[in-house]
Amino acid sequence: MELIETKTNNKVLASKQIVSEASSILRVKDLNVFAGHHHILKNVELEIPRNKITVLIGPSGCGKTTLLKCINKLTDLYKELKVSGSIFIDKDDILNTDTNIPALRQKMGLLSQRPYPLPVSIYKNVAYGLKLKGVRDKKLIDFSVEKHLREVGLWEEVKNRLNSPATRLSIGQQQRLCLARGLAVKPSIILADEPTSSLDPISSKIIENLFKDLTKHYTIILVTHVLRQAIRLADHVIFMNDGEIIEQGSPEILFKSPKTEQLRAYLVDGN
């Protein structure tokens, strides 16, 4: 409880800014997802504030991950899913245009529950997105690889073995590599799906601290099951249950005085 208090004091200013600025980077309207007869997301409406950490919480299976995949249009990969509604990024409705989907996905970095390094070298992992963009300039790629590996604090650890397979790194290093790889394509949003759930406490701490720094340039949407992590990081909180958004708002309001019984129960269980 104490933790929440101190956090609250720091965050009062920030949350006011969110409301006043009203500059959301991403808006979801009337999003519905079906898998067969199963209604996974029900009329989801939300806004994601720019350059802030938005935390999605809720019990397992409530549709958090699916929501994240919709934003990234990774739902294309699962042919059994039917998606309807709209998701606006800046002014474009990404669900209802045949926009350049790969370019769209490059606006968003993805960090998944388990790190998935591509089956190539460390260097090529970071360079992958750039090469897909058509960057051929070796110096530019070298520069970018170093810059982003530094950004996630991995450069010193791997600079001597850039050409060894990425799968040989420790899990924590792999997750940071995945983050660097995502940053290298210069996204504006980072989608993180329980990025620390398979990591040891020290690596988790590193990732969390990175996230705080990254808000200078990026908007972060974080799905987490660790309530303490949500409290530590959140600028904006969305609570979901059973495919619906139950509550959303600033963390001090949600965590301190939840309006619904569902959220209250969730917070009690989580602590």
Add this chain to the structure above:
Amino acid sequence: MQIRRIFLDKVNGFWMVFSMITILIIPFIIGVGLYLKAAPLFENQSLLKLIFSSSWAPSTGEFGFWPFITGSLYVTLLSFLFTAPVCLFAAIYLTQFSSPGLIRVMHPVIDVLAGLPSVIYGVWGILVIVPFVSDYAAPFFGTSSSGYSVLSGGIVLAVMCIPYTLNMLIEVFNTVPNGLKEASLSLGATMWESVKHVVIRGNYPGIISAYGLGIAKAFGETIAVMMVVGNMVNTSGNPFEAAYPLPALIANNYGEMLSIPMYNAALMFAAFLLFIIILMINLFFRYLIHKTKRQ
């Protein structure tokens, strides 16, 4: 009661160990047995000469296996050329692009086809491929052919091996975690680029193993090939002419092999060669699979 239980336990325990050991030594017995049967052949001819000589005259004791080895290789190679691209693309389509319904239908179909006896494929080859080669393919290339040819053998073998290789490739591609594809897509790759970099490139050992095992199967296949390949010694390299692969040599001549001296040994040597070559290929590629699975 207790005595009976202990007795049964001992008997069953012995039975288990005995069967395990039997199964494990059978291949050695096969190898050694075939070798001993073939051994008289080495008394007056060197191994190299046996393999690389082209003169085949059983009645005078000359056994050069080269034309049969090349015949086998030629048919196998042709079948591989047909099998490889079809299986690769079909496996990609079925695991990555098609609707989940199609693969649910295709799985049992592929299983059934992999289980069809080779003589059935041979019948089909005689009914369809042989006339096709003699009436259409050969005139198209400006030659004539009886249809019983290397080309027919290659096509029939390819069709036979496709279900087998395809099954293995599907298994390999299904092991690629969705997260890896998602990672690639989220970095801005198109679906095809993700497939190319993650599914294909990430699975080189698996793909090569599936191909290798397919080749081994084609190399040892007997009846189906024998029915359409013509069974005549021929080293011209023309795919519209007949060939005489090793398995067909064994199968065709077992009747007379006891009446000519050394013939028996020569055919057993052919079987020994097949055994060793195919066992080696299998051991190598299975090792590759086991190794990549562990990673």
Add this chain to the structure above:
Amino acid sequence: MRRVKIIEEKFFIWISAFMTYSLIAVLIFIILVIFIKGFGALNWDMVLKTPRGGYYYGGEGGVLNAIIGSLYIAVGATLIAIIIGVPAALYLNVQLIRYRRTQNTIRYFLDALWGIPSIVYGAFGFSLMIFFGMNASLLAGIITVALLIVPIMVRTFDEVLSTIPKGLHEASLALGSTRTETAFKVLFKQGFPGFITAVLLSFGRGIGDAASVLFTAGYTDNIPVNLDEPAATLPLAIFFQLGSPIPEVRDRAFASAIILTGIILTISIGARILSKRYSRTNLT
């Protein structure tokens, strides 16, 4: 740049789809050709009578000799494979459960054996037959085919046994069963669907294989009564009849091909249904 990527993607998806559908077409084509061609010559005599006037020249009678011969050989070989294969598979999953390396090495070895062509088994069986002074006979055929299908039996059964959780095994030991009792009572029962699949798969392979019985089982127009008599088999009936100069005999080969295909289809559909049914009753 983007255009090129889209065209590349479209092209490869199109080509993959094309390959897949043409493959399906070819496979359907095979079955159709066999059935259409053989249907004319298929009649009850084919299934119920032995050939009259010799299988090679006579156009009368049927292939009952080959059907029975094939069944004898496949059943006999499957029985031997069960007697040797099942305990071996159980041994692999009970006694060796703590030795993962040994387990994997044996699996690896059996997988490699699976790939040995049947003609090699045929040649070996023939040598063995000569060694023991036997003639081509039902018994020699059964032994040769048994050698061929044992690795299939063991690996297919083992594949299912290896998915049985270790806990079940430990529970059985904890109740005071010995390892052997655990193997035969608990594991065998739990892996029964796998056993059914293994038996049917081996049986199908045994009944369809031609190269292994070519030297060892011989061929005859009669139905064998004793183990030391030669026996005709369906794949060889097809093969020999196709070589006949008489068109009627060749047609009978096509009809025999339908019979063989029918048997194989029945077995593989049966395997699916049975293994599904047993796994359902086992889970509840």
